[in-house]
Amino acid sequence: MGFPTQRLRRLRRNQTLRSMVRECDVNRDDLIYPMFVVHGRGIKREIKGLPGNYHHSVDQLVEEAKQVRDLGILAVLLFGIPEKKDANASEAYAENGIVQQAVRALKREVEGLTVITDVCLCEYTEHGHCGIIENGYLVNDRSLELLAKVTVSHAKAGADIVAPAAMLDGQIRTMRSALDQDGLIDTAIMGYSAKFASKLYDPFFKQCTHSAVAFGDKRTHQMDFSNSDEAMREIALDVEEGADIIMVKPALFYLDIVARAKAEFKMPLAVYNVSGEYVMLKAAAEAGRLDEASVRMEMLTAFKRAGADLIITYFAKEAARELH
Numbered sequence: 001m002g003f004p005t006q007r008l009r010r011l012r013r014n015q016t017l018r019s020m021v022r023e024c025d026v027n028r029d030d031l032i033y034p035m036f037v038v039h040g041r042g043i044k045r046e047i048k049g050l051p052g053n054y055h056h057s058v059d060q061l062v063e064e065a066k067q068v069r070d071l072g073i074l075a076v077l078l079f080g081i082p083e084k085k086d087a088n089a090s091e092a093y094a095e096n097g098i099v100q101q102a103v104r105a106l107k108r109e110v111e112g113l114t115v116i117t118d119v120c121l122c123e124y125t126e127h128g129h130c131g132i133i134e135n136g137y138l139v140n141d142r143s144l145e146l147l148a149k150v151t152v153s154h155a156k157a158g159a160d161i162v163a164p165a166a167m168l169d170g171q172i173r174t175m176r177s178a179l180d181q182d183g184l185i186d187t188a189i190m191g192y193s194a195k196f197a198s199k200l201y202d203p204f205f206k207q208c209t210h211s212a213v214a215f216g217d218k219r220t221h222q223m224d225f226s227n228s229d230e231a232m233r234e235i236a237l238d239v240e241e242g243a244d245i246i247m248v249k250p251a252l253f254y255l256d257i258v259a260r261a262k263a264e265f266k267m268p269l270a271v272y273n274v275s276g277e278y279v280m281l282k283a284a285a286e287a288g289r290l291d292e293a294s295v296r297m298e299m300l301t302a303f304k305r306a307g308a309d310l311i312i313t314y315f316a317k318e319a320a321r322e323l324h
């Protein structure tokens, strides 16, 4: 049976029919908004090159987070920009570090908002690498000890979910056991499970966190973008080590990985729609070459269709407004 009995255009004839048979939608509660917190007071500074995104001091972060929550977004992902950096990233696990202060303020003042913290060291090391460097190489196990300290300090400050971003071997196991030893059994872990070494992160490091690497690159720990089987091995290890949510990063060029990860693991799955993806669309829209709102929704829907449950995106506020 085929044409003329079957005519797939029958259900595309008008908006009502199309809505009735739509297979997936983006919802406001799929969105996670990344936020950047700096020291000081009264600061709300737009990030150059990432329009609509800001560096906030804690007091302003709270105000912005209330607006984010009121738009129907359920969660934010926090990144900190410390005042001083050193070889051991000591500000990353300082009790009164910038993220720890921000988490306490958000949990105290923004009811109903889930706070996720990025757990890495690259914003806090003077060289911009994700851990301790010896002879130009990122050493794994000693860096894990620091990540465990960061994790516990974020969780004690009140973080609901911690998100290890470094792609070090054993990071989930290390963090889970550090949390459990401290009785923090309900703090969830969202692993940056398949994080690829991508130039699409450049706007983030150059403009959001000012932590571009001083030498070398991150290809000894982040994944080669040619590999898909290896991504499944990375995710499998994160699941086995205790990740509650898995992630694929970047998102747009990696939808094959997303689809495969959803099919193989059936786990809550996040994608990170990274800064480079954001600026590509913004630049094209500014130049009058693409319609931003339409392409934005097409892109976010593609993440959902591929299998993502959660979308970390700099477009969260604009998308939430549109979906409201």
Ligand SMILES: [Zn+2]
Binding pocket: 120, 121, 122, 123, 129, 130, 165, 166
């Ligand atoms: Zn890092």
